Amino acid sequence: MRNVTVKGKTRKTARWGMGMLLAAVALVILSSGASAEETKGPAVSADVTVASKYVWRGLRLTDDPVLQPSLTVDYKGLGLNVWGNTDLTDVNGTSGEINELDYTLSYSFSVDKVDLSIGVIQYTFPHTDFEPTTEIYGTAALDVLLSPTVTIYWDTDEVGGVYGTLGISHSFALGEVRGISPSLDLSGSIGYATSNMNEGYYGVDSSGFVDLLLTAGLAIPIDEHLSFGPFVSFSQVVDSELKDAVTDDNATFFGATLSFAF
Numbered sequence: 001m002r003n004v005t006v007k008g009k010t011r012k013t014a015r016w017g018m019g020m021l022l023a024a025v026a027l028v029i030l031s032s033g034a035s036a037e038e039t040k041g042p043a044v045s046a047d048v049t050v051a052s053k054y055v056w057r058g059l060r061l062t063d064d065p066v067l068q069p070s071l072t073v074d075y076k077g078l079g080l081n082v083w084g085n086t087d088l089t090d091v092n093g094t095s096g097e098i099n100e101l102d103y104t105l106s107y108s109f110s111v112d113k114v115d116l117s118i119g120v121i122q123y124t125f126p127h128t129d130f131e132p133t134t135e136i137y138g139t140a141a142l143d144v145l146l147s148p149t150v151t152i153y154w155d156t157d158e159v160g161g162v163y164g165t166l167g168i169s170h171s172f173a174l175g176e177v178r179g180i181s182p183s184l185d186l187s188g189s190i191g192y193a194t195s196n197m198n199e200g201y202y203g204v205d206s207s208g209f210v211d212l213l214l215t216a217g218l219a220i221p222i223d224e225h226l227s228f229g230p231f232v233s234f235s236q237v238v239d240s241e242l243k244d245a246v247t248d249d250n251a252t253f254f255g256a257t258l259s260f261a262f
Contacts, residue, residue: 042075044262051255054085057163057191058211058237059201060251064089079106079119094127101126113143121153133158146170149189161197163210165189171219182220185229189213190238198242208239230256 047070054062065088072081085100092099106119117139124132134157141149146168153163167189174182191210199205217231237249 042073045072045074045259046070046261047257047259049255049257050088051253053251053253055233055235055251055253057193057201058235058242058249059246060248062087062091064091074108077108079108080104081106098126099128100124115139115141115143131158155197155200159197159200161194161200163191163193163197165191174218180221182218185215185217185219187215198239202242202245204239204241204245206239206241208242210238210242212236212238225260225262227259228256229259230254 047068049068049070051066051068053060053064054066054068062085066085067088068083068085070081070083072079074080081102081104083102083104084098086098087095089095101124103122103124104119106117108115108117110116119137121135121137122132123134133155135153135155137151137153139149139151141147147170149165149167149169151165151167155161155163167187169185169187172184172186174184190212193201193207193210195205195207198207198210202210213233213235215231215233217229220228220230222228232252232254235251235253237243237246243249
């Protein structure tokens with residue numbers, strides 16, 4: 001399972017794992033096939049993110065640059081996502097090797113102005129002695145000003161705790177520049193966890209607010225299918241006991257995501 005030492009971790013899957021995921025992303029990005037609307041088949045999207053750090057629920061998991069590809073297939077609300085992470089330096093002794101591979105199965109639907117999603121996430125940790133763990137989650141997002149969102153994650157495996165977030169976001173159109181219409185996307189969220197969850201990841205046996213995350217990014221459409229998104233984020237551990245449990249209780253990190261969808 002993850003904890004304050006885990007996600008700076010030594011991991012155990014060969015380089016081919018990340019290679020396969022990157023190859024799948026590349027195939028989607030380079031594909032010249034028909035769109036989902038034309039074929040009435042599944043919608044497929046691929047992202048490749050390069051970030052200066054890997055920060056997760058307030059924890060600095062890798063202090064050096066990382067590569068994070070993602071591949072998603074969605075059909076009539078049913079979605080499957082595969083997400084990976086690898087270090088771009090040898091800070092953890094696994095440079096160029098996949099060191100986390102997560103699988104998410106979800107179902108999304110809407111009721112009036114509420115967008116709902118339920119799903120399960122399987123976290124796996126190659127190149128480490130830690131066992132995989134599983135979370136069941138549910139999300140409710142309101143289609144109103146600031147798009148408030150509540151998400152609850154329940155770890156049913158190694159940790160057995162609950163982590164929840166309350167988030168808001170807003171997008172500002174920046175006009176048209178040479179035929180491109182970028183937007184400024186701002187978001188913020190605060191996380192709360194039960195004692196089991198905090199003990200599992202921070203070694204602190206008490207519930208409380210965990211982390212604050214603020215992000216500002218640009219969404220720059222390149223063409224009908226391709227977009228580019230630079231971003232900067234700030235993460236702060238909130239609870240005083242959790243702050244004492246980690247070496248660094250805040251982090252500023254930045255990066256960019258290249259996205260393709262059809």
